[in-house]
Amino acid sequence: MPAGLLAGRRLLITGVITKDSIAWHVAARAQEAGAEILLTGFGRPKRMTQRAAKTLPTPVDVLELDVNNPDDLVAIAKEIDERWDGRLDGVLHAIAFAPSDALGGNFLETPAESAMTAFQTSAFSLKALAAALLPALSKSEHGGSVVGLDFDAQVAWPIYDWMGVAKAALEATSRYLARYAGPHGVRSNLVSAGPLGTIAARGIPGFSQLADGWHEAAPLGWDGADPTPTADAALFLLSPMARAISGEILHVDGGVHSCGPVGHGPPAPAAADAPAS
Secondary structure, X not given: OOOXXXXXXXXXXXXXXXXXXXXXXXXXXXXXXXXXXEEEEOOOHHHHHHHHHOOOOOOOOEEEOOOOOHHHHXXXXXXXXXXXXXXXXXXXXXXXXXXXXXXXXXXXXXXXXXXXXXXXXXXXXXXXXXXXXXXXXXXXXXXXXXXXXXXXXXXXXXXXXXXXXXXXHHHHHHHHHXXXXXXXXXXXXXXXXXXXXXHXXXXXXXXXXXXXXXXXXXXXXXXXXXXXHHHHHHHHHHOHHHOOOOOOEEEEOOOHHHOOOOOOOOOOOOOOOOOOO
């Protein structure tokens, strides 16, 4: 990421738990590109976020935020107003959760309450967070940017179940957010990443079934241990370079989304000395 690309930008980064988190890499690379950042966390995992915050190139504060708590949303908007004179240039939404009975092949047995929890935390929260921060984002010189982390919802993936439904809702939410936030000078986009070995991903029952075949299916190959391509895409969308882009889903998955589901990858290249047909 070019040095200075985000010089003077103020970013709020959610979803950091450990150094393995995609959001941690977004935060670290944003600092390297000149941005000033704050992290969020809540509950017991907040201690882990605070430890991860100390390992960034420049240690930062962690603000309290349960995205499902309206009081926390009001408080974080007030904190931005006091710390940064009410101006915010971008926010990364890296928040998702589904109860265990909404994942792992339980689709037909999942109770409505669990499906609604997945929707509220993983999709509606994008609107809730953006709406709370809209006044601050609208003050950004080059337009405010909301970027969310997605997993391609075009197909029904094995074991992803109601989280997949929630991601489909996230994609629709981002499009509607682009429509309604656009007149305020604020854009909304998503980065749809291939499977990465984060704590959250490893908590999905049967995650390895999905991840193991991704490299074979991806025309460019796929390294599930390297979150930096995903982080760089998020930084692009947070930067002024993306100032005319909104309602977009940027796929960073090695090309799988364009070639069909895992298990149906491209044919292997022909040998260099193979005879011409």
